[in-house]
Amino acid sequence: MLLRGLIGTVLRRIRLGQGRTLRDVAETARVSVPYLSEVERGRKEASSELLASICESLGLDLMDLLAEVRFELETERLAELASQPRTIGFTVSSQTELAPRPSMSGGGVALHAVSMAAA
Numbered sequence: 001m002l003l004r005g006l007i008g009t010v011l012r013r014i015r016l017g018q019g020r021t022l023r024d025v026a027e028t029a030r031v032s033v034p035y036l037s038e039v040e041r042g043r044k045e046a047s048s049e050l051l052a053s054i055c056e057s058l059g060l061d062l063m064d065l066l067a068e069v070r071f072e073l074e075t076e077r078l079a080e081l082a083s084q085p086r087t088i089g090f091t092v093s094s095q096t097e098l099a100p101r102p103s104m105s106g107g108g109v110a111l112h113a114v115s116m117a118a119a
Contacts, residue, residue, distance in 0.1 A: 001076065003069070005042030007051070010068045012040040014058055029057035 015025055026036040030053060038044035039054070046054070055062050 002042060004039075004045040006069050006072045006076075007046070007065070008040040008042040010065060010072060011054060011058070014060060014065075014068075015040070018058065020058075025054065025057050029053045 015022070022033050022036055022040075026033045029036065029050075031050060035044060036054070039046045039050070051065065052062055055065050
């Protein structure tokens with residue numbers, strides 16, 4: 001979903017949660033009702049000044065709006081990840097795997113390819 005759509009969704013949810021009408025919020029934010037409706041439906045991308053005015057009308061800090069939008073993005077991302085098949089971050093070709101093996105320099109552990117037949 002586009003950012004403007006998420007912003008609109010959050011603004012509408014907050015407005016409805018407060019039991020307020022589009023007209024009420026639009027009047028106190030000094031924007032037209034049709035424009036606020038378009039913003040809430042994600043059809044118009046509001047400027048930062050307009051968002052600040054709408055937030056003020058809702059008694060909401062702009063940071064709180066952005067935090068809610070971030071939550072929506074994270075929720076959407078988690079839903080995407082949950083719907084995808086799980087994969088491991090690397091693939092093993094033929095019969096070779098990565099195994100820890102002491103490194104001769106520095107005393108750390110280095111990963112070296114080891115044949116499955118040898119293991």
